[in-house]
Amino acid sequence: MSSHYEVRGRTAVITLDYPPINGLGATLRTDLLAALDRALADNDAQSIVLTGTARAFSGGADVKEFGTAKAAQEPRLPVLIAALEDATKPVVAAIAGVCMGGGLELALGAHYRVAKADAQIALPEVKLGLLPGAGGTQRLPRAIGLEAALNMIVSGATVPAAKLKGTALFDEVTEGDPVAAAVAFAERVVAEKLPLKRLRDLKVKDPQAEAFLQFARNTVGAMAGPYPAPLKCLEMVALSISKPIDEALRIERETFMGLMNTPESRALRHVFAAERAAGKIAGLPEGAPLREIRKVGVIGAGTMGGGITMNFLNAGIPVVLLETKQEALDKGLGIIRKNYENSAKKGKLTAEQVEQRMALITPTLDYAPFADVDLVVEAVFEHMDVKEQVFRKLDEVCKPGAILASNTSYLNIDKIASFTKRPADVLGLHFFSPANVMRLLEVVRGAKTAPDVLATSMALAKKIKKIAVVSGVCDGFIGNRxxxxxxxxxxxxxxxxxxxxxxxxxxxxxxxxxxxxxxxxxxxxxxxxxxxxxxxxxxxxxxxxxxxxxxxxxxxxxxxxxxxxxxxxxxxxxxxxxxxxxxxxxxxxxxxxxxxxxxxxxxxxxxxxxxxxxxxxxxxxxxxxxxxxxxxxxxxxxxxxxxxxxxxxxxxxxxxxxxxxxxxxxxxxxxxxxxxxxxxxxxxxxxxxxxxxx
Missing domain, CATH: 1.10.1040.50 (N-(1-d-carboxylethyl)-l-norvaline Dehydrogenase; domain 2)
Known part of the structure; x- marks a missing residue:
């Protein structure tokens, strides 16, 4: 089962448990409706609490089902939400972790909502070229107001629940266990015979609505570029003040289905799935032990080496930075500092953070400090003779188990690995320039690269916020070839x-x-x-x-x-x-x-x-x-x-x-x-x- 049912006192608690993020696929929707019906028929239950896990109330629709028959399989999400709204017993949503997309739309169907203060609230469908298709564009404006709802829906931004305290979205925001708080709240609703509130019954009150919407059309139209979804989101939110809710919900659903068929949405959904698929590597069992990366060595303080260094500093990983001449080393350190100071001027870092990151660098003109690093990335001149000198030296200096990586754009990783007595520890980590900005990292798997070296590198890429793609060995790898x-x-x-x-x-x-x-x-x-x-x-x-x-x-x-x-x-x-x-x-x-x-x-x-x-x-x-x-x-x-x-x-x-x-x-x-x-x-x-x- 993808959900659990229990009665606490006089309250039925329905827990969504469909790892990793309670995606609202056909299985979970079916189980959830059955659990709701069970609670409504249960004489021992006077109220209902609907919750998820500490990690996620629900991350929304199961994107794997988009475009398949399962997406339209009953009960569809709007049917499930209507069942919550029409429930004859009070339904309280207890929200922790991620509550996004269809997950938030589901919670909007409950009569009351209790959230943990740090719960992450969003309707991010626009990022997939879509709009909320199960009432989000109609119920959220009724909960938090027209302008706030429009900003959330058009941007897809995530907001902590604490920032929405005091709106009709949340009846209670707690620092503690939201399930315990929701059960207590549900008992109070029953004891005090409070009315069952439905967001759909509220009116959106905004005397400046038309002027704001016209301003928003100009702004959103200018930033939408080739994507139709942002303006469609705006027009659907506008229906919350101009149409009866049932008519608006019908138009919202039709518009959602129309966007689903656009090439732009297909492309964005493809990218979303691709980023998750890239980490799945044949022959690498999930959960296999990784090598610990506590300290990194970088060879070369030029444009690439400096940018590569910043990635590790940003993740709090100390770096030993090697250059051949003091002048080049000083210049590289100066550029790194300048980059951080520019970020500080823009308010992205504090002066203290700049100093903290710079303090993580150990500058050196000698290989000796590489003796205890866990990973080395070389970013030296793109010539095999130079690479040979570097890797032979690393083989002498670095401890057993250290990962030796080349940032080469073209050269043969297997040949580079042959310069060492530990080819299993060698691979390519091809950063793209500017390395501190570009998100891509080609992880080049040599013929003898050990599985744990590859797995460690992929996990490290995630830690330094890169999108990592595994490539085999050929001239130029994937991109440059x-x-x-x-x-x-x-x-x-x-x-x-x-x-x-x-x-x-x-x-x-x-x-x-x-x-x-x-x-x-x-x-x-x-x-x-x-x-x-x-x-x-x-x-x-x-x-x-x-x-x-x-x-x-x-x-x-x-x-x-x-x-x-x-x-x-x-x-x-x-x-x-x-x-x-x-x-x-x-x-x-x-x-x-x-x-x-x-x-x-x-x-x-x-x-x-x-x-x-x-x-x-x-x-x-x-x-x-x-x-x-x-x-x-x-x-x-x-x-x-x-x-x-x-x-x-x-x-x-x-x-x-x-x-x-x-x-x-x-x-x-x-x-x-x-x-x-x-x-x-x-x-x-x-x-x-x-x-x-x-």
Whole structure:
């Protein structure tokens, strides 16, 4: 059973117990209605208390059931809420922990509510591209007022119960056990024959309602971007003052179902599920012992090393920070301090917290203090010879059981592990720049990486508030391997007849935070240039230059040199189209016998995004990524892919895999086309079988 029934004195206590957060799936809804009917028929019970666990009253709907037959299986949540409202015995909700979404809507159906002061109250459906669909937009304004309810619903923000004390939402807020308080409250209701209160019977009183709603429409409309849900939330809340509640509830439910079918909601629900799935790793039993990480070593105090260090400091983990020269070490420490002081100026940290975090750093020019660290992350120059020197030294200095991690973006983790006598302790922890800001962490599992090393790293990622995705070993792992194909597709468009500003503009209109040429200028074109030279040298072939190489040969490395694909004015980041770039492109086309043609924005998007999809399919087929949603997380959190499209793999599902295959075959059939345009075997198979990635 997903709920328990007991009678305390003259009160029936119904306890939701459906781990982890009492999701209101079909099973729990069925059990709950049966328990309610039992309580109403129980002559020993004069009142009813409905509660959950200390962790959660209820976290809301079971998102795994969205879009399935179970979601519509009776009793649906509105039916359950109506049963509470119509109960002939007083129903008191006792709330602790999480009370969100459908869980809060359920509690709003009770006659009374008693909450623990720190209970977390929210209607966060907007974050999934939805609105509360079981009366939340109608009952919450009646409980806490129009403006407060609208702010909660449109933002999806979580509010502690203590902040809502004194409203009709809570009849009592307690620091103690809310169940004991609710039972006592229920007994008082019976003893004093208090009326059964229903929120639906209250009127929303706000003399400034129309003026406020008009202001809110302008504000919400401006911040909603491509998402329809925020404005729909607003309009549903507005119905609480303009329509009878039964009519408003019907419209709310219809609008909820309409949003459920939008691509934006599908994308946000996909991301929500993907973040939870990413932590599930085949072959790693849940609850297996982890290695304790009490102190971390970081090698390199530059941009990456400093950012990586801040992640651990923010989580209260001491860091030994190593540099080769005092000047570089001082500069790195200065930048870390400046970053924290800037946060303090914005009110995000106190001066005391800044000093506490800085005090967690042990700066060093010597490896000796690494003798007792539990994890080392190296962030040194991206060259295998340098990595070899570092890992051989770590192997000598670090204690048995210490985890040795490389922040490499491309290099072979198995080769790096071979420089040690403990390859089981080695893996990649690929942070994204700026490492103290970007949420993505690629956790690269080597052939010999021990299971507990991987599990420990995933748990640590959560502690430092990263979204961790496991990758296998290949050149560039998931993200940079795919971005190479994306970049090649963008370069091909330049060769064909497009200009950087057109390609960037089309992809930014599609929703990317930054087009490939702006991104290249920001990262530094010399990085890709060095990588192409390295790969050519490793393959023993002469490097065939592309336009980007011609820019580098001219000293145009991007923003840091004031010119790359674009020109930049001093101390500004605005990209200015540059005739010098156009001239270099024209010369390149002429030297390679290319006659430029017109390129449509639609072709720009198709070539660049489908190049990502095709390489993603190969990565899946090779087992480099465990699931398509992991690839989507990498692109959403590391490369600025638009969240409302759910990532490249979900976007391909939305477009239709047969349509993606047709486009790729068309690109592959063009004269002189790169062989990589041929559709990946997995993509072909899924399209032919009518299946999807997700």
């Amino acid at each position: 795919m971005i190479a194909r994306y970049g090649a597709a963008a370069q091909g468009l330049i060769n064909a007849g497009a200009l950087p500003q057109q390609v960037d503009g089309a992809l930014q209109k599609f929703g990317l935070a930054m087009g490939p040429f702006r991104m290249g200028d920001l990262a530094g074109l010399d990085i890709g240039w060095a990588t192409r030279k390295r790969k050519a040298a490793e393959a023993g072939v002469e490097m065939k230059p592309i336009v980007a190489d011609k820019l580098c040969e001219a000293g145009r490395f991007g923003q840091k040199t004031g010119a790359g694909w674009y020109r930049y004015e001093a101390a500004k980041r605005d990209p200015i189209p540059d005739p010098v770039t156009e001239q270099l492109i024209t010369e390149y086309r002429a030297a390679n016998g290319i006659t430029p043609r017109a390129v449509s924005d639609e072709e720009v998007v198709q070539r660049c995004i489908f190049a990502l999809v095709n390489e993603g399919a190969r990565i899946l087929e090779e087992g480099i990524a465990a699931r398509a949603s992991d690839i989507d997380l990498v692109y959403l959190n590391g490369y600025g892919f638009p969240a409302h499209r759910g990532g490249p793999m979900l976007y391909a599902d939305t477009v239709g895999l047969p349509n993606v295959v047709r486009a790729l075959k068309r690109f592959a059939a063009a004269p002189g086309a790169d062989p990589s345009w041929q559709p990946a075997p997995l993509l072909l198979k899924l399209a032919e079988e009518g299946k999807t990635f997700s």
